[in-house]
Amino acid sequence: MSVGGVAVFGADTVYGLACDVHNPLAVARLYALKRRGPAKPSAVMFFDLSLAVEALPELGPRTLAALERLLPGAVTVLLPNPGLRYPLACGEGQLTLGLRVPVLAGLEGVKWPVLQSSANFAGGPEAVRLEDVPEAIRRRADMVIDGGELPGTASTVIDLRAYEADGDWRIARPGAVGEAEVRAALEWQFHFHPETYASTIREDLDYDRLQDELARASGTGARRVLELGTGTGETAERLLARHLEAELVGIDENAEMLSAARSRLPPERVSLRVARLQDPLPEGPFDLVASALCVHHLRGPEKRDLFGRVRELLAPGGRFALADVVIPADSADAVSPLTPGFDHPSPLGDQLAWLTEAGFQTRVAWAQADLTVVVADAR
Numbered sequence: 001m002s003v004g005g006v007a008v009f010g011a012d013t014v015y016g017l018a019c020d021v022h023n024p025l026a027v028a029r030l031y032a033l034k035r036r037g038p039a040k041p042s043a044v045m046f047f048d049l050s051l052a053v054e055a056l057p058e059l060g061p062r063t064l065a066a067l068e069r070l071l072p073g074a075v076t077v078l079l080p081n082p083g084l085r086y087p088l089a090c091g092e093g094q095l096t097l098g099l100r101v102p103v104l105a106g107l108e109g110v111k112w113p114v115l116q117s118s119a120n121f122a123g124g125p126e127a128v129r130l131e132d133v134p135e136a137i138r139r140r141a142d143m144v145i146d147g148g149e150l151p152g153t154a155s156t157v158i159d160l161r162a163y164e165a166d167g168d169w170r171i172a173r174p175g176a177v178g179e180a181e182v183r184a185a186l187e188w189q190f191h192f193h194p195e196t197y198a199s200t201i202r203e204d205l206d207y208d209r210l211q212d213e214l215a216r217a218s219g220t221g222a223r224r225v226l227e228l229g230t231g232t233g234e235t236a237e238r239l240l241a242r243h244l245e246a247e248l249v250g251i252d253e254n255a256e257m258l259s260a261a262r263s264r265l266p267p268e269r270v271s272l273r274v275a276r277l278q279d280p281l282p283e284g285p286f287d288l289v290a291s292a293l294c295v296h297h298l299r300g301p302e303k304r305d306l307f308g309r310v311r312e313l314l315a316p317g318g319r320f321a322l323a324d325v326v327i328p329a330d331s332a333d334a335v336s337p338l339t340p341g342f343d344h345p346s347p348l349g350d351q352l353a354w355l356t357e358a359g360f361q362t363r364v365a366w367a368q369a370d371l372t373v374v375v376a377d378a379r
């Protein structure tokens with residue numbers, strides 16, 4: 001590498017080509033070998049995440065936390081590159097850097113990064129075995145390392161360029177690591193641990209008042225209740241105490257939170273399921289759908305879609321009671337601590353309009369700063 005050589009090597013995915021990331025002649029040779037246009041980017045591969053972090057000092061704390069959760073692994077992350085680092089690997093798009101840290105036992109101690117690209121002709125199939133690497137590439141490379149048969153799926157390319165600012169991410173190329181795994185790493189709900197939830201949320205906001213107001217707004221006499229975002233079961237407990245005949249179905253995407261709920265709620269009245277609000281909801285009809293502090297995790301269009309699906313689940317005369325944090329009309333009322341990219345509150349006016357559009361008659365039952373309880377009755 002240090003004298004401009006190009007190597008064929010087995011990564012944790014498919015066969016790759018590697019060379020010194022700072023040597024223009026080596027990079028030109030690597031590109032020529034695989035017949036790739038020089039304007040196209042490659043990735044910079046480090047063999048140790050801490051070295052990558054040291055080399056990219058512009059990365060912000062959220063992006064670094066995401067890298068810790070994703071790497072090493074079979075992903076290539078696209079990062080903002082305001083420092084214009086590793087220009088030879090970035091092709092035309094110098095403001096974006098592709099980073100790879102593979103799981104390669106034996107190379108973990110390597111202290112310098114390489115520029116790497118897959119060991120095939122541009123647009124050709126990925127090489128799973130050394131024999132799959134085109135013969136012309138193997139012959140002209142300076143070193144060929146036989147890594148045996150490899151898993152065979154290229155890395156998943158994840159665009160994290162907007163992650164620091166607003167938590168947005170996108171899979172730019174599907175690959176070895178599935179979307180659910182990427183999502184779990186990037187939409188990591190560090191807030192929600194069953195042991196600490198009750199105390200931290202009470203420090204953050206007027207939690208018990210909000211819960212009581214939601215229970216009150218939920219009316220009386222419901223027999224079949226759906227709760228969206230049950231968490232540790234605080235809301236469910238109050239709903240069951242108010243609707244004494246009711247059975248409750250609760251959904252939440254966080255299995256650990258739900259198991260805390262399971263241990264406090266009466267099993268004969270409650271059925272809990274791990275599911276996301278964006279996925280198909282449990283089968284109706286329900287007399288009451290209630291939710292506290294969960295819907296603000298959905299973005300605006302997802303909320304609007306959810307409200308339409310909730311309306312379809314409700315029995316005639318049914319009610320949707322929603323307690324949540326909103327974007328207040330007066331920004332001085334924005335007092336609840338929120339995390340960009342994790343919390344996505346919408347203006348109250350937008351939510352009332354989406355509810356009306358879905359076929360609800362709405363009223364605000366309670367409001368305090370940026371916390372609101374909305375009652376939406378099926379029209």
Ligand SMILES: C[S@@+](CC[C@H](N)C(=O)[O-])C[C@H]1O[C@@H](n2cnc3c(N)ncnc32)[C@H](O)[C@@H]1O
Nearest residue numbers: 229231234235252253254276277292293294297
């Ligand atoms: C702040 S807790 C509220 C729990 C309970 N309702 C309460 O008031 O204590 C939010 C819950 O919503 C869940 N959640 C967040 N986004 C979700 C989604 N998209 N689908 C399902 N559950 C979600 C979290 O796992 C968490 O348990």
